[in-house]
Amino acid sequence: MAALTPYGIKLAVHIITTDFGNLVAKICECILRRGTQSRALISRFTELPQDKVKKCLWVLIQHNCVQAFGLEQEGGARDTTVVVTQYMALFDNIIQRLRFPKFMVTVSMEKDKKGEEILEGLLQHGRLTLTQILDRARARSSVGNQDAHRESFRKLVRGRFVERCPAPEPLISLPTEGEGPAKKGGGRNKIARKEVTLEERALAAAIPMDAERFSISYDQGVDSDEEKSESKSSGLKVGEKRKQHNLEWDNELDINGGKKEPVWRVNFDEFIKRLRIKACVEYARSEYDNVAAVILNSMLEGTQRTTSTVSLSLDSIFEQVIKREEGLTMNLEHLRCSLEQLDFCSEADDVYTINLHEIIKKAQFEEVESIVKKRYGIEAFRMFRSLSNGRPLDTDKISERTFVDKKSTPQILYKLWKDNYIQMEKISTGGPRQTDFFLWRVKKDNLWHQILDELYHAALNLSLRYAHEVDQEREIQNLSMENPPPEVKKRRERLRNVRFLLDSSLMKLDDAVMLFHDFLV
Amino acid sequence: MSLRGEGALGYKRSRPGSNTSKELNPDERNVYNLIKSKGDMGIWKGDIRRELNMNNTKIIDNCVKALQLNQMIREVPDVKAKGKKRLMAMEFEPSKELTGGVWYQDGILDEDLIDNLKLVCLKLLSRHKVATADGLRHEINNLDGAFHVEVTVDQVKEILDNLILEKEISKVKSNGMGEFASFPVNVDCYKLKSKRAKMGAFSMIPCGVCPQINHCAPDGIISPVTCVYYTKWLEF
Numbered sequence: 001m002a003a004l005t006p007y008g009i010k011l012a013v014h015i016i017t018t019d020f021g022n023l024v025a026k027i028c029e030c031i032l033r034r035g036t037q038s039r040a041l042i043s044r045f046t047e048l049p050q051d052k053v054k055k056c057l058w059v060l061i062q063h064n065c066v067q068a069f070g071l072e073q074e075g076g077a078r079d080t081t082v083v084v085t086q087y088m089a090l091f092d093n094i095i096q097r098l099r100f101p102k103f104m105v106t107v108s109m110e111k112d113k114k115g116e117e118i119l120e121g122l123l124q125h126g127r128l129t130l131t132q133i134l135d136r137a138r139a140r141s142s143v144g145n146q147d148a149h150r151e152s153f154r155k156l157v158r159g160r161f162v163e164r165c166p167a168p169e170p171l172i173s174l175p176t177e178g179e180g181p182a183k184k185g186g187g188r189n190k191i192a193r194k195e196v197t198l199e200e201r202a203l204a205a206a207i208p209m210d211a212e213r214f215s216i217s218y219d220q221g222v223d224s225d226e227e228k229s230e231s232k233s234s235g236l237k238v239g240e241k242r243k244q245h246n247l248e249w250d251n252e253l254d255i256n257g258g259k260k261e262p263v264w265r266v267n268f269d270e271f272i273k274r275l276r277i278k279a280c281v282e283y284a285r286s287e288y289d290n291v292a293a294v295i296l297n298s299m300l301e302g303t304q305r306t307t308s309t310v311s312l313s314l315d316s317i318f319e320q321v322i323k324r325e326e327g328l329t330m331n332l333e334h335l336r337c338s339l340e341q342l343d344f345c346s347e348a349d350d351v352y353t354i355n356l357h358e359i360i361k362k363a364q365f366e367e368v369e370s371i372v373k374k375r376y377g378i379e380a381f382r383m384f385r386s387l388s389n390g391r392p393l394d395t396d397k398i399s400e401r402t403f404v405d406k407k408s409t410p411q412i413l414y415k416l417w418k419d420n421y422i423q424m425e426k427i428s429t430g431g432p433r434q435t436d437f438f439l440w441r442v443k444k445d446n447l448w449h450q451i452l453d454e455l456y457h458a459a460l461n462l463s464l465r466y467a468h469e470v471d472q473e474r475e476i477q478n479l480s481m482e483n484p485p486p487e488v489k490k491r492r493e494r495l496r497n498v499r500f501l502l503d504s505s506l507m508k509l510d511d512a513v514m515l516f517h518d519f520l521v
Numbered sequence: 522m523s524l525r526g527e528g529a530l531g532y533k534r535s536r537p538g539s540n541t542s543k544e545l546n547p548d549e550r551n552v553y554n555l556i557k558s559k560g561d562m563g564i565w566k567g568d569i570r571r572e573l574n575m576n577n578t579k580i581i582d583n584c585v586k587a588l589q590l591n592q593m594i595r596e597v598p599d600v601k602a603k604g605k606k607r608l609m610a611m612e613f614e615p616s617k618e619l620t621g622g623v624w625y626q627d628g629i630l631d632e633d634l635i636d637n638l639k640l641v642c643l644k645l646l647s648r649h650k651v652a653t654a655d656g657l658r659h660e661i662n663n664l665d666g667a668f669h670v671e672v673t674v675d676q677v678k679e680i681l682d683n684l685i686l687e688k689e690i691s692k693v694k695s696n697g698m699g700e701f702a703s704f705p706v707n708v709d710c711y712k713l714k715s716k717r718a719k720m721g722a723f724s725m726i727p728c729g730v731c732p733q734i735n736h737c738a739p740d741g742i743i744s745p746v747t748c749v750y751y752t753k754w755l756e757f
Binding site: 289400 | 686
């Protein structure tokens with residue numbers, strides 16, 4: 001949430017416009033720019049009637065781009081409180097829409113065609129109940145019976161690719177009072193202290209506990225689920241929640257979904273986690289070799305849940321490595337040798353610890369260095385790299401270290417400074433003959449924020465150009481395919497290449513966005 | 522000192538300037554003494570005026586001219602300040618700070634020497650896979666007539682550090698195993714990077730190198746829809 005940059009918002013709005021049209025995008029932009037707010041406020045700011053706003057919010061919630069929550073506020077008569085429904089934009093989830101093809105590829109690795117179909121359905125529709133998923137499968141499907149689909153669904157949930165939807169409208173009590181009407185998620189709220197934002201509290205309250213989030217045990221059928229939900233008092237059950245708050249939009253949602261049946265959605269966190277492992281492995285491959293990549297992949301896969309560090313003994317790493325085809329030729333000595341060469345790996349008593357955060361930070365630097373090299377040349381690249389450990393250096397030292405002429409060093413440093421890649425500090429020495437010298441350093445936080453905004457900007461540009469190119473060639477797309485004239489054939493060919501280039505560039509650029517935005521959370 | 526001593530002996534044909542110091546007028550003497558007191562750092566003409574509190578620049582110019590004519594002082598370039606030549610007494614060699622050190626020739630960075638040394642190091646590393654700085658120095662100095670100077674280990678290390686900055690090679694501590702078997706443990710070794718530095722995703726598209734990115738907006742004069750860099754990029 002913290003990294004909302006100007007172009008990040010523009011990109012998010014563009015994605016929503018492309019997928020759901022201008023009206024929904026207008027509402028979404030309003031929430032993104034002005035922050036969490038009530039429906040009445042959205043209606044006032046956008047100058048749209050409340051019922052239209054309601055329908056747009058409904059679309060955004062269905063596609064997991066907006067989360068509603070009830071905020072308890074003082075008001076009304078005498079010591080009473082009112083609950084006002086607030087809507088917060090889920091920026092990350094909007095940007096995830098760019099990554100749907102990547103998610104599909106990740107699931108296709110599991111080699112379950114039916115699982116892919118289910119995931120595709122969930123990505124397309126945002127949220128579905130199991131009944132809807134099975135109905136959809138029956139309508140489209142080609143292969144397998146309902147049980148097979150049910151099993152594929154279970155596999156997806158077990159793999160944490162799919163999760164139960166968060167509570168539609170968790171209640172957030174007044175921060176001063178820890179008791180009272182805040183039954184829902186009350187336990188969690190107590191853990192959360194004041195530094196946690198309202199949005200974070202709402203999200204934490206909405207997401208079911210892990211046991212429930214990935215549990216399919218209730219899904220024996222609509223009836224049994226109904227019974228159980230009645231007997232349960234967790235307060236986070238989707239159906240129950242609806243009863244208590246009786247949201248307008250929620251009632252309408254019930255027309256589509258089963259009344260008490262749990263609703264499912266894609267768990268983006270799991271995909272990001274897997275893409276993070278993939279990025280780390282690719283980094284090891286480019287920085288070291290295939291052997292390093294195989295070792296890292298085995299280590300990370302062996303642990304599944306990836307936190308910032310992974311520790312394994314040499315023997316267990318070896319066990320994991322030889323399970324893979326590429327690792328069959330490896331022996332212990334070879335493995336030890338390779339592990340010791342890895343910068344991001346430390347060893348103590350034959351236990352090797354991989355620091356994932358370190359890998360990601362290195363990969364981030366690689367991306368920025370690559371930009372510096374392309375924009376400012378090899379000399380600036382050397383200078384930037386000499387400063388990249390964060391320690392400041394003076395102009396002379398930089399010149400000596402990078403073999404750049406002492407006369408041109410300040411000029412290159414100035415260019416980098418002007419574009420905020422490095423920071424400068426003027427130091428004056430005291431004494432009778434005062435001399436000034438300049439210290440230069442890379443200040444990561446500011447620069448990374450700027451780079452992320454530029455990445456969003458570039459992603460927006462690629463998307464806009466893509467839309468423009470497709471629009472330009474709309475007339476030839478509508479022509480019949482049989483015997484097209486050579487001119488049309490050529491244009492079609494070009495459009496195919498252009499689409500491929502823009503699309504693949506966007507996917508790669510998005511890898512960089514994840515590197516700066518999603519992987520270090 | 523030595524110059525004056527030589528002049529005092531006077532049994533050889535005197536070098537110009539050796540005995541002329543006697544003929545220096547007081548201003549010239551003051552200027553000369555100041556320049557000489559600055560040793561191997563020399564002094565800039567503007568600073569002479571300030572330090573001697575002489576307001577008349579013409580006098581200083583004349584003094585400097587006379588001293589140069591007598592070959593008692595000379596001008597030396599300063600690598601840090603373009604066009605700001607420093608005056609130095611003849612007996613001194615300019616300090617490393619002024620010349621820029623071993624990599625500078627007449628105040629100019631000797632890029633040819635550096636580039637050639639880099640190239641040789643890369644070639645040697647591709648032949649040996651792993652090497653130490655000392656090993657490389659040995660081989661470089663044994664190359665017949667390739668370089669007119671003998672390089673030191675520190676110089677080789679500087680070259681190698683530069684190649685590390687360029688991501689061409691990496692520095693690894695020897696663990697005495699595998700490819701490091703012939704090196705003692707914990708010695709700094711250098712090896713070529715197995716792959717060329719990866720191109721970042723951003724720098725591969727026009728926006729990554731666009732000088733106008735800050736002026737570009739969806740509906741602006743510069744926009745991705747009308748961008749000429751994009752048009753060129755998308756030519757098939």
